[in-house]
Amino acid sequence: MNTIKNYIEENxxxxxxxxxxxxxxPSISSIEAHKPDxxxxxxxxxxxxxxxxxxxxxxxxxxxNPVVYAEKIxxxxxxxxxxxxxxxxxxxxxxxxxxxxxxEPEIRDGKIWARGxxxxxxxxxxxxxxxxxxxxxxxxxxxxxxxLEGEEEIGSPSLYPFCEENKELLKADIILVSDTSMIDKDxxxxxxxxxxxxxxxxxxxxxxxxxxxxxxxxAVANPINILCEMITKLTDSNNHITVPDFYKxxxxxxxxERALMAQAPYDEKEYKAALNVDELHGEKGxxxxxxxxxxxSLDVCGIxxxxxxxxxKTVIPSTAHAKISFRLVPDQDxxxxxxxxxxxxxxxxxxxxxxxxxxxxxGYAYVSPIDMPAYKAAEKAYQTTYGKRPIxxxxxxxxPIVAGFEKILGIKSILMGFGLGSDAIHxxxxxxxxxxxxxxxxxxxxxxxxxxxxxxA
Amino acid sequence: MNTIKNYIEENxxxxxxxxxxxxxxPSISSIEAHKPDxxxxxxxxxxxxxxxxxxxxxxxxxxxNPVVYAEKIxxxxxxxxxxxxxxxxxxxxxxxxxxxxxxEPEIRDGKIWARGxxxxxxxxxxxxxxxxxxxxxxxxxxxxxxxLEGEEEIGSPSLYPFCEENKELLKADIILVSDTSMIDKDxxxxxxxxxxxxxxxxxxxxxxxxxxxxxxxxAVANPINILCEMITKLTDSNNHITVPDFYKxxxxxxxxERALMAQAPYDEKEYKAALNVDELHGEKGxxxxxxxxxxxSLDVCGIxxxxxxxxxKTVIPSTAHAKISFRLVPDQDxxxxxxxxxxxxxxxxxxxxxxxxxxxxxGYAYVSPIDMPAYKAAEKAYQTTYGKRPIxxxxxxxxPIVAGFEKILGIKSILMGFGLGSDAIHxxxxxxxxxxxxxxxxxxxxxxxxxxxxxxA
Numbered sequence: 001m002n003t004i005k006n007y008i009e010e011n012x013x014x015x016x017x018x019x020x021x022x023x024x025x026p027s028i029s030s031i032e033a034h035k036p037d038x039x040x041x042x043x044x045x046x047x048x049x050x051x052x053x054x055x056x057x058x059x060x061x062x063x064x065n066p067v068v069y070a071e072k073i074x075x076x077x078x079x080x081x082x083x084x085x086x087x088x089x090x091x092x093x094x095x096x097x098x099x100x101x102x103x104e105p106e107i108r109d110g111k112i113w114a115r116g117x118x119x120x121x122x123x124x125x126x127x128x129x130x131x132x133x134x135x136x137x138x139x140x141x142x143x144x145x146x147x148l149e150g151e152e153e154i155g156s157p158s159l160y161p162f163c164e165e166n167k168e169l170l171k172a173d174i175i176l177v178s179d180t181s182m183i184d185k186d187x188x189x190x191x192x193x194x195x196x197x198x199x200x201x202x203x204x205x206x207x208x209x210x211x212x213x214x215x216x217x218x219a220v221a222n223p224i225n226i227l228c229e230m231i232t233k234l235t236d237s238n239n240h241i242t243v244p245d246f247y248k249x250x251x252x253x254x255x256x257e258r259a260l261m262a263q264a265p266y267d268e269k270e271y272k273a274a275l276n277v278d279e280l281h282g283e284k285g286x287x288x289x290x291x292x293x294x295x296x297s298l299d300v301c302g303i304x305x306x307x308x309x310x311x312x313k314t315v316i317p318s319t320a321h322a323k324i325s326f327r328l329v330p331d332q333d334x335x336x337x338x339x340x341x342x343x344x345x346x347x348x349x350x351x352x353x354x355x356x357x358x359x360x361x362x363g364y365a366y367v368s369p370i371d372m373p374a375y376k377a378a379e380k381a382y383q384t385t386y387g388k389r390p391i392x393x394x395x396x397x398x399x400p401i402v403a404g405f406e407k408i409l410g411i412k413s414i415l416m417g418f419g420l421g422s423d424a425i426h427x428x429x430x431x432x433x434x435x436x437x438x439x440x441x442x443x444x445x446x447x448x449x450x451x452x453x454x455x456x457a
Numbered sequence: 458m459n460t461i462k463n464y465i466e467e468n469x470x471x472x473x474x475x476x477x478x479x480x481x482x483p484s485i486s487s488i489e490a491h492k493p494d495x496x497x498x499x500x501x502x503x504x505x506x507x508x509x510x511x512x513x514x515x516x517x518x519x520x521x522n523p524v525v526y527a528e529k530i531x532x533x534x535x536x537x538x539x540x541x542x543x544x545x546x547x548x549x550x551x552x553x554x555x556x557x558x559x560x561e562p563e564i565r566d567g568k569i570w571a572r573g574x575x576x577x578x579x580x581x582x583x584x585x586x587x588x589x590x591x592x593x594x595x596x597x598x599x600x601x602x603x604x605l606e607g608e609e610e611i612g613s614p615s616l617y618p619f620c621e622e623n624k625e626l627l628k629a630d631i632i633l634v635s636d637t638s639m640i641d642k643d644x645x646x647x648x649x650x651x652x653x654x655x656x657x658x659x660x661x662x663x664x665x666x667x668x669x670x671x672x673x674x675x676a677v678a679n680p681i682n683i684l685c686e687m688i689t690k691l692t693d694s695n696n697h698i699t700v701p702d703f704y705k706x707x708x709x710x711x712x713x714e715r716a717l718m719a720q721a722p723y724d725e726k727e728y729k730a731a732l733n734v735d736e737l738h739g740e741k742g743x744x745x746x747x748x749x750x751x752x753x754s755l756d757v758c759g760i761x762x763x764x765x766x767x768x769x770k771t772v773i774p775s776t777a778h779a780k781i782s783f784r785l786v787p788d789q790d791x792x793x794x795x796x797x798x799x800x801x802x803x804x805x806x807x808x809x810x811x812x813x814x815x816x817x818x819x820g821y822a823y824v825s826p827i828d829m830p831a832y833k834a835a836e837k838a839y840q841t842t843y844g845k846r847p848i849x850x851x852x853x854x855x856x857p858i859v860a861g862f863e864k865i866l867g868i869k870s871i872l873m874g875f876g877l878g879s880d881a882i883h884x885x886x887x888x889x890x891x892x893x894x895x896x897x898x899x900x901x902x903x904x905x906x907x908x909x910x911x912x913x914a
Contacts, residue, residue, distance in 0.1 A: 219754075
């Protein structure tokens with residue numbers, strides 16, 4: 001099995017070339033104009049997986065972007081691992097903050113710089129190569145399926161019905177996902193909890209047209225000022241969210257578990273320095289790790305209204321807009337929370353304006369128990385390549401479909417992420433260290449080996 | 458003198474063609490890319506005034522856009538009227554809300570539809586034609602100067618030094634301005650007060666890069682949320698502005714004067730219906746007319762930050778921005794108020810963010826006494842063409858340079874505006890009724906006649 005290191009060494013250059021070709025396709029799922037890129041990306045994945053050794057690979061249509069499904073069934077009696085990943089990426093704006101063009105991958109300082117370098121092209125690609133290695137060297141110890149979607153970054157709207165309609169096809173013992181991070185490059189960790197997500201767009205309308213701020217200023221509700229006031233009322237002075245019953249279903253985390261979490265390495269000084277902020281800001285009574293792991297949060301992801309151009313234009317705009325997201329924890333249901341938000345937000349509007357709340361997407365939170373066989377197998381895999389036992393952590397991020405897999409397919413997921421906190425996913429200058437990339441390809445086959453062993457035992 | 462009506466009738470088509478040619482030049486002063494249009498516009502004005510009968514006309518350079526200066530001196534012993542106007546216009550966004558392209562003037566429903574149709578190309582052009590009539594018919598009773606600037610919409614930064622440097626050239630007995638409105642088409646009015654203006658841009662910076670709202674949400678100050686909170690704190694629950702000493706220099710308006718103002722025609726139901734709002738919104742204790750006439754106000758003219766595109770992007774942006782304007786009344790000094798605002802706004806920022814306040818422009822408020830000869834002359838002019846005495850009103854808008862003229866040149870201004878509240882200046886679908894346009898040309902010569910008469914008397 002230590003031949004994996006040699007295999008990587010011998011094929012390094014080809015791996016990077018193939019990955020770069022994947023990255024160069026600007027598969028931004030949230031922008032309609034990139035539809036043709038989604039198809040190109042799916043087709044390129046098909047080629048990759050077939051060349052890696054799959055028996056069959058299909059680009060299966062959905063109402064949205066297609067799902068790339070592939071399989072290699074060596075023996076129906078053996079266990080089946082299903083790889084899940086996504087071939088879509090986030091938008092790149094503000095594009096002027098990128099040091100190099102987002103879709104022209106480049107290696108600098110031992111890292112790959114590009115949109116999707118980590119999330120999730122780089123990480124999903126590791127699975128293609130780990131699989132290729134096991135097939136080419138006849139070491140595959142179980143059946144493998146691949147399911148790659150093109151809508152993860154917009155909340156996987158088509159993958160839920162796809163799973164409903166393909167339950168038989170998608171049968172597996174575990175779903176293996178690389179779309180999360182480790183604590184740092186020397187501290188492997190496995191994400192055991194993911195926050196859920198609610199995302200809405202709000203629109204506040206004041207007068208029926210843009211007005212001269214001199215002629216009307218002082219007499220008419222300015223929708224920007226009103227929107228700011230409404231957003232301000234969403235949290236109190238302790239940074240608690242004020243939406244009624246927002247916390248009602250939040251699962252209580254014991255003092256014991258909070259004490260365990262507190263042992264994870266965390267240096268506030270470094271954390272602040274990395275972000276260049278003088279002070280952190282969050283819910284009173286909770287640590288940073290808790291605020292991003294076990295507590296829900298609310299953020300305005302975007303706001304706009306009125307004049308944003310050069311110079312000074314004196315205007316009272318007719319409308320103001322914001323995109324607002326909430327990160328949710330078990331057992332908050334995003335449908336319920338979104339509805340509570342909508343009612344509360346509408347109630348905050350004075351009669352001088354009209355308000356519209358449009359839900360954009362959502363997903364459930366997920367928790368993975370650390371005593372399941374797949375967790376043990378992943379733990380051993382990291383131990384083999386990193387020489388230390390990985391730490392179970394909870395991530396603030398969301399992969400809503402992971403909760404969906406459990407609900408629809410009844411299959412748990414194991415989150416073997418190799419990203420780092422510094423990878424700037426969703427931001428300008430996304431990057432993925434080569435060390436993490438190759439270490440991922442090296443670690444994954446050990447998971448199969450251990451997981452299959454348990455199968456036989 | 459009643460030949461003016463015939464003159465208009467005979468030259469109607471030419472007047473409109475010439476005005477349309479002026480309007481077609483997209484002279485947006487706040488957008489750098491329109492620099493060449495500013496020059497074209499100044500040159501076109503030069504041609505217009507020379508053809509109308511000026512002795513000389515010069516395009517005089519400034520640090521910014523040039524000033525078009527012209528004069529016709531018939532007798533140095535006679536009084537001199539100086540026309541002030543501006544050839545620049547406001548930006549046109551959101552351009553998608555225009556029914557016809559903003560720089561392709563069109564006549565529909567008896568109105569000219571275009572950016573600048575009223576403010577101030579249409580209104581300034583009336584003076585060129587009134588002047589032309591008086592010259593061509595040998596009825597000019599006094600000396601005339603023209604001063605047209607290209608930076609009114611950005612606060613006239615170059616006209617202040619221009620006035621300082623050209624005091625001799627700009628000597629006059631009165632400055633005549635058409636850049637305001639009448640109460641309605643059947644109710645002539647003269648604007649006797651103009652609000653001043655302060656305008657700043659603010660920037661709130663949180664983390665040094667855009668962050669994934671899942672990984673960091675709840676732990677880091679989101680600059681949009683913080684900006685909203687800071688903006689909210691700028692006014693209290695009575696809609697008083699909370700900047701310390703903001704009202705300190707506001708001139709007290711007597712109950713008697715407030716009672717007089719209350720006699721101006723105002724129908725709240727109509728006012729609300731015209732704006733399609735269910736309720737008005739303003740400072741407690743003051744009427745709508747007072748709120749826009751004698752009280753200062755604060756408005757966010759623009760706000761932006763984070764993701765504004767299609768769909769859902771989960772991000773905590775690094776920065777959030779707003780443009781904030783305050784309308785000021787006598788005797789508020791915009792420099793003082795802007796400094797107080799800056800200090801207060803900075804004090805509102807929590808340590809988790811950095812804040813920058815950049816003053817963009819400003820101007821003083823202005824009051825014109827109703828007992829000065831020029832006011833009396835304007836009153837008689839309106840009375841002649843409208844058959845009723847005009848009402849003195851205070852406008853919420855600002856023409857900051859008018860206060861500057863008094864400070865620098867020692868010359869009072871008289872504001873004979875022919876715009877209407879429905880002209881949508883600064884907004885999409887700006888328009889100017891043909892009736893107002895022609896009535897303006899008809900009324901102006903009577904002002905000269907009356908003003909000169911007083912000179913002789």
